[in-house]
Amino acid sequence: MKIIVPQKLMSDQAGFSFIVQMFRQTKELSFDELILDFKNNIWLEANLCAALGAILSRLQEDFVSVRFENLNYDVNKILSKNHFLSNFGSESLPDTYQTTIKFRKFKVTEEKAFKDYLDLELLSQPDLPSMSPLLKSKINKSIFEIFNNANIHGHCKHVFSCGQYFPQKKRLLFTIADWGSTIKFNVNGYLKKSFSGAEAINWAVEEGNTTKTGTIPGGLGLSLIRDFLKLNNGGIQIVSANGYWEERKGVIFATDFENSLIGTIVNLDININDHSSYVLSSEINADSIF
Amino acid sequence: MNQEKTFKINIYEIIGGDAAVSSDDGQIIFERIDKAFKENYLVTLDFKNVDLIVSTFLNACIGQLYGFYKSEFIRNHLKVENLSDDDLMILSKVIERAKQYFIDKKGFEDSANKAIYGS
Helix, strand or coil: CEEECCCEECCCHHHHHHHHHHHHHHCCCCCEEEEEECCCCCEECHHHHHHHHHHHHHHHHCCEEEEEECCCHHHHHHHHHCCCHHHHCCCCCCCCCCCEEEEEEEECCCHHHHHHHHHHHHHCCCCCCCCCHHHHHHHHHHHHHHHHHHHHCCCCCEEEEEEEEECCCCEEEEEEEECCCCHHHHHHHHHCCCCCHHHHHHHHCCCCCCCCCCCCCCCCHHHHHHHHHHHHCCEEEEEEEEEEEEEECCEEEEEEEEEEEEEEEEEEEEECCCCCCCCCCCCCCHHHCC | CCCCCEEEEEHHHHHCCCEECCHHHHHHHHHHHHHHHHCCCEEEEECCCCCEECHHHHHHHCHHHHHCCCHHHHHHHEEEECCCHHHHHHHHHHHHHHHHHHHHHHHHHHHHHHHHHCC
């Protein structure tokens, strides 16, 4: 099978729609070959390698060989620097300007290895604009909340991550993908409803809403991220089943795709030129917190 | 006069590092607190040298307590030390959320029982 990659593959509705469509087109492949043809492609936001990698990794498990054709020089270079292509037989390249955050596949139980990866790839890069310790901490926590969600709610084995800095825009895009249970499946199972993909995500992102039923409470992680990104002037996109949901500057947009994805993709768009102090509305006293 | 029994739990030592990020690690701390509470100990959680704490960990370690103990008991028997302002803000949300979660959970289970058993 051959799939033609669009001219620009970006972290927007069209980009995620292509990824979901690619999932649907390839999901039945087994003992076969998949060619990703980049003849038209001139721009690819490399953080999306997390989502592409999640699909391709599953295909490799089903004995599907993956081949990349007609990669242009720049795209080839960035996908080599972030070690994406080396997962599929190509050489990796050193990242001189350190704008990439490497594509990695983690077991969901590898929290400590994931922490080391974030420390190394995300928070210690000398060529980045300086970020306040609090901003770094907020970024780290947000990414970890997503990582943990994949484990707790996705019930999956692996998490795929990749990021990209855009120095001129002073933005960091970081994507995490898994192929576990979808938000739609979990929410509809819990509420006994038949929400569409977008409606299910809309429910799941509200503070206090959780499909957890055990003795450990939940329903906070995504709302903490949303609070941070609103102050940071950033954005978040979530794709799960056929749902697409995004929030930018506090404005929500949600829609349903024609096709459906088994799994969840979360993309964080973080403004790294952020000097907010995240002042608390009222100081919290540790002695009276309980 | 009863002398208050106290115990300090060093989070860094128990989780073996500076990242309090996993639900499993939170569960280990929860079990330590639970044991100490049963002996009526006053427990202090010391987060010194822990530089990354996420809600998943706090939910398992502290939020879960609200399913087993009354707020007043927890208030009188648990303290935290060396948390940053940002982590205190997250902890306060975890606590607020945990209290609501167990109220909702009871309501959810009551209505499920009503649906199944009609009482």
